[in-house]
Amino acid sequence: MNSTNLDTIKMGKPIDDKKEMLYVIKVGGNVIEDETKLDSFLQSFSGIKENKILIHGGGKLATLLAKQLSVNQQLIDGRRITDTETLKIVTMVYAGYVNKNIVAQLQSKNCNALGLSGTDGNLIQAHKRKNSNIDYGFVGDIDVVNCLFIKSLLSKGLSLVIAPISHDNKGQLLNTNADTIAQEIAKAMTKDYEVHLIYSFEKSGVLLNPEDAKSVIKTINPTYYKELKDNNIIFDGMIPKLDNAFIALQQGVRNVVIGKAECLQQLISGESGTNIISQ
């Protein structure tokens, strides 16, 4: 232990100050399908000097391919019912087409990226969702994130690009929610890194008025969150996102930001998006 570390302890500050920074960034919404928006987003992502992990979706492209192949798609509360044919489609689209194109573009921007699904290096182990009411099919709920593997890759200067597919360690791939993967990775990595979790999509943040794109709420703490929910200002898909954000903060994630993918730099600097804070 060097003198700086000793000084830090003496001053009563947490030794966490010495941890390296890690950005865990989820990109979703229509950004994935829009070549120009995606390019701009990846340019910003490649400019991040610290450790970084990108988790992507690709749902709209999967839906399009399913339509082309006449594979009927059923969504319940925004979750895709994943039968055998649908699993094949999401594996091809997420882990194949979207993942490899993002990695190739990052490579061209001097960002040494490595694309992964949850089965690669046993990255994300999950189990098939059990639900007495709805059979979601081959949908995974996460059991374990392989922190050591992630750390060893990051330490080589690699930036990780993760497709939302996990596995059950018995040979079965599982379709897994990308928001949840981002949250679970962020939480799991707090032991070794100062983790910043960013959910980026097509909207500018959490809106006070869904009709007004400029009505972004700058900061939400638990008290304000309750008030917003009680008044039905926040509802539907935003509730699990925010619930998860507060859980992530409680479990050691430094901060959570929700905002527009095209403004990634501003989301990082705090100039844009909604900041979720614990107090």
Added chain:
Amino acid sequence: MNSTNLDTIKMGKPIDDKKEMLYVIKVGGNVIEDETKLDSFLQSFSGIKENKILIHGGGKLATLLAKQLSVNQQLIDGRRITDTETLKIVTMVYAGYVNKNIVAQLQSKNCNALGLSGTDGNLIQAHKRKNSNIDYGFVGDIDVVNCLFIKSLLSKGLSLVIAPISHDNKGQLLNTNADTIAQEIAKAMTKDYEVHLIYSFEKSGVLLNPEDAKSVIKTINPTYYKELKDNNIIFDGMIPKLDNAFIALQQGVRNVVIGKAECLQQLISGESGTNIISQ
């Protein structure tokens, strides 16, 4: 340097004897599409204790998906003309569906596998094929294999599963022949490993009589190869395979074996398949 190494040098033996072993195994043919055959092959692969890399094809599944999507496929001398839609298909099938299912199955067999395409970690850099006669489209000819990256992954006990997709480092993915990838990786890794290259597919080896599956030629050296070619016993697709095998041997690969994927253990032990030797 320990005394054993010093002894080896004193004895005049090459220090290469101390290199770790690496198996570079290509699996192709109809094995990928046959669940039972693939499972048996992966069981044998997972049993290899030494460093190992698997390069897979998936052409028949790509052709099937192209047909389902009404994307016309054109093959010249067994090489797929790769337009934008076909590139999307092979990226989805090779790097997505086939790669991730193989990795998931290996994980279930206690083999810690990592699936990669050539863009991941800048594994295989290539350029778009230039040919005055035929426009192959987005087909890559390999420039560089990232040996350091491969070595760093193998040293962690990971087994690599590589899809035949490379990139040009300018954001473009490229469809790339899996046999050639196997050969280039094998050659590139000879600096650090004692490399054994195995081409496995549905046939038992190089056949003296194509009608007789039992007429496997045990050993082929350059003189015998010339004789076989002169007498038209070896022709078509087998010629580039064997030409490449001899080049690999010249460039330091320890041995090359061609044979049946279901007999992988016997191919390794020398009990099955055709051995290509340099003298």
